[in-house]
Amino acid sequence: MDNSGNVLKLYIVRHGETKWNVEKRFQGQTDSDLTEKGKEKVGKTGEELKNILFDAVYTSELGRAVKSAEIILSKNINKKNRLQKLTELNEVYFGKWQGLSYNEIFEKYPEEANNYFYDIKKYYAKNIEAEELKDALDRFLKGMDKIVKNHKSGNILVVTHGTVLEMFINHVINKNTEDIDERKLIGNGKYRIFTYKNGEFLTAD
Numbered sequence: 001m002d003n004s005g006n007v008l009k010l011y012i013v014r015h016g017e018t019k020w021n022v023e024k025r026f027q028g029q030t031d032s033d034l035t036e037k038g039k040e041k042v043g044k045t046g047e048e049l050k051n052i053l054f055d056a057v058y059t060s061e062l063g064r065a066v067k068s069a070e071i072i073l074s075k076n077i078n079k080k081n082r083l084q085k086l087t088e089l090n091e092v093y094f095g096k097w098q099g100l101s102y103n104e105i106f107e108k109y110p111e112e113a114n115n116y117f118y119d120i121k122k123y124y125a126k127n128i129e130a131e132e133l134k135d136a137l138d139r140f141l142k143g144m145d146k147i148v149k150n151h152k153s154g155n156i157l158v159v160t161h162g163t164v165l166e167m168f169i170n171h172v173i174n175k176n177t178e179d180i181d182e183r184k185l186i187g188n189g190k191y192r193i194f195t196y197k198n199g200e201f202l203t204a205d
Contacts, residue, residue, distance in 0.1 A: 008151055008196040009204065010144075011049060012158040014165055015068040016042035017188040024102045028094035028130075031063045041189035042068045046075030049191075055154035057081045058147055060089035060161060068189070069159040081157075088143025091161035095130030120178055133178050137167045144168070148196045162186060172201045 016038030020027045034042070054076060059069040069083055097105050106113045115123040125132045131139075140160075147156060162185035169192060170177045186192065193205040 006153045008148060008153050008156065010147070010156045010158055010194045010196065010201075011052065011054075011191050012160060012165060012168070012194060013042075013045060013068065013072065013191040014162050014186050014188055015062075015064040015159060016071070018064050020099075021188060026094045026097040026100055026102075026105065027064075028091055028098040029062065030098045034064060034067055038068075038188055039071060042071045043075065045189050045191060046072035049157070050075045051077055052155050052157075053078050054081055054157045055151060056084065056147075057157045057159075058084050058086055058089065058143075059159040060091065061085045061087055062090055062161070065089070065159045065161065069157065072157065072159070086143045086146065088139050088146065089158065089160045089164070090139075092133065092136040092163045093131040095125070095128045097128055097130065117182060120180065133163075133167065133180075136164055137171060137177050140164045140168055141171070144201070162188075165192070169203075172203055 016034045018027065018032040018034055018038060020032040021038075022035060025032075049072065054073075057069055057073055059065045066083060066085065073079060073081055073083070096109070100108070102113075109128055112123065112127050123133075147158065163180065163182065166180045166185050167177045169186075170179060172194065192203070195202050195204045
């Protein structure tokens with residue numbers, strides 16, 4: 001059993017693979033079901049973390065994150081944790097792209113698609129009625145702030161989404177938060193570990 005003593009340790013997981021992940025569709029704040037492979041991978045993550053005594057479990061409000069958290073928690077020594085859903089942990093809202101495949105966005109919105117995938121500094125979310133990436137990160141950070149205000153130490157499980165998690169990682173390591181590549185996000189069902197000390201997040205893995 002791992003007890004983190006006086007340190008606050010956060011295990012942040014990207015939800016399991018979904019049908020739309022397989023189809024390379026933008027999900028954003030819409031949803032699709034976990035695939036069997038997705039459930040299996042999240043189950044393996046749950047096995048890896050089964051002896052971590054989680055003091056709390058937070059997820060986004062989206063079904064794929066909630067289901068992933070439930071699977072992980074079902075393996076854990078503390079199965080009694082109640083899931084706490086935070087809107088702030090939701091994925092980026094991708095506006096008109098939500099539900100469309102990568103191929104479709106290149107057909108319908110070629111300029112913005114090229115910017116997003118190949119020259120992200122020129123990407124302008126308002127052109128597709130989407131949430132600006134920096135606004136999504138600010139929202140995510142507010143959610144993380146709520147979590148660290150509620151817990152001074154212990155282990156916390158957070159289940160969220162690829163794009164916001166990638167921007168958070170960049171933020172923590174002082175990299176340009178918008179320097180992301182949608183095709184190279186952390187894998188579905190994988191996790192990163194962070195600590196929170198003296199008012200800042202640090203990578204712990």
